[in-house]
Amino acid sequence: MCPDTAVPPSSDQTQSSSSESTPATGEGRTVLGAGDISRALRRIAHEILEANKGADGLVLLGIPSRGVPLARRLAAIIAEVEGSAIPVGSLDITMYRDDLRRQPTRAPMPTEIPDSGVDGKVVVLVDDVLYSGRTVRAALDALADHGRPAAVRLAVLVDRGHRELPIRADHVGKNLPTSQSETVRVRLADFDDADSVTITGGVR
Amino acid sequence: MPRHLLSMSDLDAAAIRTILDTATQMHEVQHREVKKIPTLRGRTIINLFFEDSTRTRSSFEIAGKWMSADTINITGKGSATSKGESLRDTVRTIDAMGVDAFVIRHGASGACHQVAGWVDAHVINAGDGTHEHPTQALLDAYTMERRLGSLEGRHVAIVGDLTHSRVLRSNLISLRRLGAAVTLVAPPTLMPSGITSWAHRDGFTVGHDLDAVLGGEGARPVDALMMLRVQKERMSGGYFPTAREYTVGYGLTRDRLARLTDLNPEIVICHPGPMNRGLEISADAADAAQSLVLDQVSAGVAVRMSVLYHLLAGADGGADAAARVPRSAWAGSAA
Numbered sequence: 001m002c003p004d005t006a007v008p009p010s011s012d013q014t015q016s017s018s019s020e021s022t023p024a025t026g027e028g029r030t031v032l033g034a035g036d037i038s039r040a041l042r043r044i045a046h047e048i049l050e051a052n053k054g055a056d057g058l059v060l061l062g063i064p065s066r067g068v069p070l071a072r073r074l075a076a077i078i079a080e081v082e083g084s085a086i087p088v089g090s091l092d093i094t095m096y097r098d099d100l101r102r103q104p105t106r107a108p109m110p111t112e113i114p115d116s117g118v119d120g121k122v123v124v125l126v127d128d129v130l131y132s133g134r135t136v137r138a139a140l141d142a143l144a145d146h147g148r149p150a151a152v153r154l155a156v157l158v159d160r161g162h163r164e165l166p167i168r169a170d171h172v173g174k175n176l177p178t179s180q181s182e183t184v185r186v187r188l189a190d191f192d193d194a195d196s197v198t199i200t201g202g203v204r
Numbered sequence: 205m206p207r208h209l210l211s212m213s214d215l216d217a218a219a220i221r222t223i224l225d226t227a228t229q230m231h232e233v234q235h236r237e238v239k240k241i242p243t244l245r246g247r248t249i250i251n252l253f254f255e256d257s258t259r260t261r262s263s264f265e266i267a268g269k270w271m272s273a274d275t276i277n278i279t280g281k282g283s284a285t286s287k288g289e290s291l292r293d294t295v296r297t298i299d300a301m302g303v304d305a306f307v308i309r310h311g312a313s314g315a316c317h318q319v320a321g322w323v324d325a326h327v328i329n330a331g332d333g334t335h336e337h338p339t340q341a342l343l344d345a346y347t348m349e350r351r352l353g354s355l356e357g358r359h360v361a362i363v364g365d366l367t368h369s370r371v372l373r374s375n376l377i378s379l380r381r382l383g384a385a386v387t388l389v390a391p392p393t394l395m396p397s398g399i400t401s402w403a404h405r406d407g408f409t410v411g412h413d414l415d416a417v418l419g420g421e422g423a424r425p426v427d428a429l430m431m432l433r434v435q436k437e438r439m440s441g442g443y444f445p446t447a448r449e450y451t452v453g454y455g456l457t458r459d460r461l462a463r464l465t466d467l468n469p470e471i472v473i474c475h476p477g478p479m480n481r482g483l484e485i486s487a488d489a490a491d492a493a494q495s496l497v498l499d500q501v502s503a504g505v506a507v508r509m510s511v512l513y514h515l516l517a518g519a520d521g522g523a524d525a526a527a528r529v530p531r532s533a534w535a536g537s538a539a
Contacts, residue, residue: 095241104519108226145241
């Protein structure tokens, strides 16, 4: 109701942004290397094409930050397979989060909807880690403000479980059983030094 | 982020950068078919304007509405203040209804600062007397950056009625924090008193000869020219002999515009509005390709969305939270 109503300190910040949680101490356990990520993306790209019976009407939207380069890589693979480029963009969800009031504001990232729009298209949302499902919920709301796709699909590099909403991914790079005390960290060459997925923390 | 935005000095360079970067993303909403995002759903923003305003008030209202806040406009003339209620009673009355933010314009310098001490809600200064107008400085910086790139090392000349200008005072702070060099130009009667020591302290230069600053021998090239309005409503005496004389000395006339654009075709011209066409700026200059006047208005909405977002959307986080006075028990039980 009021912005200064007391809110308990957020103990669950990682729930909706697993990949953005505090930097892991140490390197952790590497579960996917650069080669694994590349192969997973290649398979996902083929799955998307197979499910869609070709590239017609496909639009790939990455969720910042690391969903965006993943969407671009998927689009590049699809273009290579199909021989024609498909629209790719980004969809920022900062303004649609359900935990805005639980943490200091963050600067939103760019939203770039391809010129062809999303109306009547098959939109594939792309993110790095699927965890609580809250990010995807926010992304669905954000997407609805940009138009009415014929269908929305979800592709993620890692599904680590612990869903809090009735949401599932259509295309998963790797299912990764984790405990909630663990942190899954996706590094991509676009932001970091190399591609990898690591798990840190937790009791093993 | 600070709890209130009363002065540009409430924002350090990093906070200014965050607000300007966020405004870039907010600008995208302006181009959507459905201009609505849910970010401030359930928040109530009061626009309390004791002075006339077109662009500031409407852009704050639009900014709030596009972010799903409930915005309500109250003007001095139509409120109980015209029956003699004090400012303190007026704002405390509205505050007691449980509103989240006040956007205040008032003729008295320091009015917003006082209000911030009286209410639990956030306070945003939308212009207080001749003191400050921080969101104008933010949108000026945003507009200039979009055309010029970073303002670091750029040279901005601010010309006109400086004595009465709150836009000037906010811009001096923000331009310095963004690394721009500033030169002020005005007739001696329209220079704020104590300008020499002020200029010395804050590292800007002062001149009285517009043509010398804009294109004199050895003059530093000007990247942006900000023309400020001659504020007749705040003038009680004769600050210059005639309007014609002011225009000849300090107006951006057609001739000056032509010389300027010859020197630097990339120069940008800003004016916070409302413009006195023919006095401080000629119609040719106001409508020139170099003029950013309408870009400034467009940016006003995006920048104010960004300010509202950073002040209202997040947890009452940061160092300010601990220093807050708790709400009264009455307000607490209502929440």
